[in-house]
Amino acid sequence: AQSVTQLGSHVSVSEGALVLLRCNYSSSVPPYLFWYVQYPNQGLQLLLKYTTGATLVKGINGFEAEFKKSETSFHLTKPSAHMSDAAEYFCAVSEAGNEKLTFGTGTRLTIIP
């Protein structure tokens, strides 16, 4: 069965600092991996996804993530945090043959001015 673990339910970083949100997954088959962002009272917006091929994936708003099979990780990073990045971030996995999304519990990112 597929599962996702997001370490740290709350992360605070200073404006301009590196953002690192951690995601580890469990999957019995090669997974597709996703990062979504949710702003208050809104739905989910796709930041980026890994399917196959290049393990470093670039997404919107300057975010990127690297798929590391040996570590079963898909951590999200952004070199320089902006106030508008304050939101909740969800990592998700999908397996072939069971194409629903299984989400992690989310990480709320706070940006300190």
Add this chain to the structure above:
Amino acid sequence: KAGVTQTPRYLIKTRGQQVTLSCSPISGHRSVSWYQQTPGQGLQFLFEYFSETQRNKGNFPGRFSGRQFSNSRSEMNVSTLELGDSALYLCASSLGPGVRAYGYTFGSGTRLTVV
């Protein structure tokens, strides 16, 4: 291009009642998936419809049901509401079945409060 439309945005119901939520996908999209978001359980898959057929179902009791119409609009129904059904219900629209091949576009959700 209009996005995914969920109605109503907010809903307050009494325990024991039933409720119907609506989702209109992006024009041309034929698949709709539903997710429940709660503080305790997080985001959980409810079901997926494609061409009026349920393709996949999550681990929810039979009180939760859904359907899809020929114009791809979808409704989900929850009968005999319980306090624990209070949640944000999100609809995701895609061109075809499965998030891997087609990706999702999410609506803003319907926030259901059961009192």
